[in-house]
Amino acid sequence: MSLFGKNLERNIVALITHSDGRTPENVLRALEDAKIKCSRDEMNQPTHFIFNNQQNTQRYTTEADKSALKYFWDVTNAEMDRLRDFLAKTEPQPLITTVEVLNERIRLTACIQNLQQRIKLTELKQNEIKQIKEVYNKHKEEMEKNKKFTIKVDEPYKDKEPISGGRWGLVFLDGAVTCSVCEENCHYPGCTMARKPGHCKVMKSGRCTVCTNKCPASVHVKENWRYEIKTRKIQKTLEAVKVKYDENKPECETKSSLLENLEKETIKLTTEWMMELDEAYSHVIRLEQIAMNVNSGSTMVHLDFLIDKMKEKGDIEKVQILEEMKIRMDEDKEGKTQWQGVKKMFKETLYIK
Template sequence: MMADKEKLLKTLKELGDEAFEDFKWHLQQPDILEGFSTIPKCDLEKACRRDTVDEIVQTYNHQAVEVVKKILKTMNKNDVVEKLSAHVEEIQQSLRSGSLSTDELFPAQCSSLVSILPSSGKHPDVNDLKKNSASDEALQRPLPEVKASNKAQTYEDIISKSIQMSSGSPDVYQLRPKEEKFGTLTRKTVGEKNLNKKNKSILLVGETGTGKSILINALVNYTMGVKFENNIWFEIVEEEKRSQSESQTSDVIVYQIFGFEDKTLPFSLTIIDTPGYGDIRGIERDVIISQRLFDLFRSKDEVHEIDAVGLVLQAGVNRVSDRQKYIFDSVTSLFGKDIEKNIVALITHSDGITPEDALKALKAANTKGAKNEKNQLVHFLFNNRQNKQRTEETKVALENAWRVTERGMKRFTDFLEKSKPQQLITTVEVLKARIRITACIQNLQDRIQLIELKQNKIQQTEEALKKHEQEMKKNKEFTVEVDEVYKKKEKIDGGRWLFFYKGAVTCNICKETCHYPGCTKAWYPEHCEVMKDGYCTVCTRKCRAEDHVKEKWRYVNKIRKVKKTLEDVKQKYEKNKVDREQKKSLLENLQTEMEELKSEKIQLLTEVYQHVEQLEQIALNDSSWSTHVHLDFLIEKMNEIKATEKVKKLEEMKRREDERTKAAMRYYMFGR
């Protein structure tokens, strides 16, 4: 006896090429299908007969034969309908006569009989039909009559370890995974890891309210093999009661689902959930999130490769909001360019129809990621009603909604299986580079400010000497008032709590601030990201890590008014000068120091420019909002030293990301 897929394939072969194309067109028409889900055009456009059968079975499951017959009748292909019906009648007669054992049936044939045979007026004992088989997983669907016992037998162990949240249709259970804190991250694990089995890692990113938490629950249920007929639903995400604008996920959480390999999927799943970037807690919160991802990616025992980055958004959007742009750009700016082919859109609240508006919005926002043959961002569709209570009025609609998610999960996990995992070595380097660039620029701004204050002091001294030179020669006690530059330790808002130590890393030798703000994890200077091979990458002398401290204060530049005599000035500028320099006039020595300060300023600017170039070479998104702010500073200072070519390149970078950055700035200024 043939399996349903083989019989459906034989049926489609009865159609000529033109009739087959017409058949595929009917599968896309909601008016013709009347209540059944449509199959998107993009999935059928290049599909052969075998691929089309796979799409039909995946979409309609036990109702596949019914849908095919419905379309064939609409096409007036009654002869083909009769042949398909004859196959069903043959099975029915064999069951009645006893010549066919139910053990010989494939699951899809059993499922088809449940929906088709009742029309004959006699019901075979469906409780005796075979429930399990090693045949195609997509064809396996437990029967409605056996769902209670199936649920008890299949999920008894899981249920016994879970908390029942509600009873009904479906019963909803809260999973109780093993929970561990490692560093600043949380890990929740279901099952035991098998080192001999493959694992796939997914990073999910999305605005608060897009349905990310429900999507995680759906991924878990799909991995566990939960079907609509099981009338059960498991939740792994624990919702926290917070305002909608503040993410309900309080930390970066790693969910690991083990023990179901080769049952539903050929691999286990690791799901990395990020809280909504850009919630009401501000940019400082976003910096912490980036830091925690950094900790995760560089940890020896955790995630070292990513198979997919899922950008989560709702199907109904017609433009990517400023907040959503900021979120996507913030995350993509953390990765190297090698991750682009692994970025996909996970579209929630979908009715199964291609979300044209959402795809156009993603394209208009120039969202980076894998592209399909239509040059659209690769996307997968999901509905968010799996845990809704079913009634007589809503059951059909909720089953169709379930099928949308089931089909989206099948296609997404197929993508995961085929995708090449990206090692996170480059990502770690991008994160390190970004932290060092930010720290370098912050330090650079302080040092340039110090240089400019010194230049201003020299200018004041020159003017005073020219104006009062004769008086100062006649009266050695004659004084002039000038600015004096000095460094002061300034207290900052910081402290230690849990795994954090908010403070500033400073150099005792250079008297400079090397990392502030943004240094929240390192408890000691040697653990700070700005340290490399035991030396600081930021301070002037690139001093040893042990020459630094981390405290609740930083160095700031200050000026104070002081009175100087001619002798005071001479002593300052002639001290430690070689004979040749001592022969110079005081004004000439002042000019020499001014030139030295200009050279130092150019050297500092060149150093930070090289950091920006390095980031551009390895980063997928080379100009996040924080970098953009620094670009303005760099362009201004490069213009001052007339570095034309460097200014040109920086302005090109700025223009390239200008719209994205403006969106982020609009969000932070007006979007709260």
């Protein structure tokens, strides 16, 4: 149910097989307990049709058996007429919203994966800055006198890691969609049938919805490698460190002290991943607006992560919204468990016109 847009609710009905012709109380109760969204009749019950074609039963036996078979035939025939009438008067719905739901789920997953990588890189960069601060505070006078004074730090960097991929002729099918400007993995595992990055589902209106700068599709590539965050132990001079953390400041600005620049860089790194966190949150909210059932497994697996990071950010309002959503999902999960038990007793099929 989480695949469909909300506009399809009235087009979903239950076809109940192996019926004895009476009202299927257990099945209807199971539909209610599992919170299955579907069309409703004048009694506000799930619109349903009952069938029993007795296809595995010997046809020519006793007169009693023949009477029973005729009864089941008549019930099924009448219900088929009802189903035909329902389909005739039910307006078909476009699948535009359903396609948007599917794309939003893909973008949410890709956004979370990118966010996790960005947080990892931020933590490694902050660890590098912490190491520089510790050495600078310990050897400040010596470092100021000797510009060639070297320190050892764990420097994070991005490397291209080979992945399994495949081609069909000249078309690359299995691969990672990456941004050559931001040097980030925008979609991995990627869209298998996307022949080029512009066809990937994380692209919207010609731009990426995932990478840091939301770059145009034209600067993305789809290849059999992805960016992997690694660290290496290197030696740096005080002068090189100062240049690195001063290089982005406008010439008109007075150069700040090394410690001030390191602190500003730490704040900048944290701000960047927090912005991406808000982007992931917006995908969840959009799904709640358009999806028939936002409480899917693909959304649920990300909620704990989002809640924890929102708490770190200190956004109490969004934490509350996500926690309420998680409570609803847990309740639906309990309903689904009951539904699985009922499925052992009844066969049910959901159809969409």
